Amino acid sequence: xxxxxxxxxxxxxxxxxxxxxxxxxxxxxxxxxxxxxxxxxxxxxxxxxxxxxxxxxxxxxxxxxxxxxxxxxxxxxxxxxxxxxxxxxxxxxxxxxxxxxxxxxxxxxxxxxxxxxxxxxxxx
Numbered sequence: 001x002x003x004x005x006x007x008x009x010x011x012x013x014x015x016x017x018x019x020x021x022x023x024x025x026x027x028x029x030x031x032x033x034x035x036x037x038x039x040x041x042x043x044x045x046x047x048x049x050x051x052x053x054x055x056x057x058x059x060x061x062x063x064x065x066x067x068x069x070x071x072x073x074x075x076x077x078x079x080x081x082x083x084x085x086x087x088x089x090x091x092x093x094x095x096x097x098x099x100x101x102x103x104x105x106x107x108x109x110x111x112x113x114x115x116x117x118x119x120x121x122x123x124x
Contacts, residue, residue, distance in 0.1 A: 024051060024124055031056055046110070047117040054121025065122065 025048040032040045039056050043049035058065055070076045074091035076084040096103075104111040 024120065047113055050114050050117035051121040051124070054118035055124050056121075057118075058122040058124075
């Protein structure tokens with residue numbers, strides 16, 4: 001993919017306006033952006049809150065998410081060039097190979113729900 005096409009895809013959500021996800025959340029969720037551009041999320045249920053947080057983060061930081069995903073999978077050199085090849089090789093050598101469910105239990109008692117809801121929001 002050509003770099004300019006990649007950037008266009010990353011910023012496209014900013015140009016398309018508001019979206020609603022009536023089936024993705026169990027109750028109403030409100031995201032208010034203050035005068036400094038800081039989002040404030042109001043929700044009645046934690047899973048809805050983290051869904052909205054994931055959606056808002058992806059909307060505002062899609063390019064950053066893409067770079068993080070590529071750093072985790074060792075594919076940064078595909079878009080930033082050969083200078084990132086050593087990092088990609090290292091990433092692939094040290095890839096996490098453990099049990100993800102077991103790993104999530106170490107973070108927070110509701111870690112799996114939090115991360116799943118956040119990821120669902122990112123992917124919405």
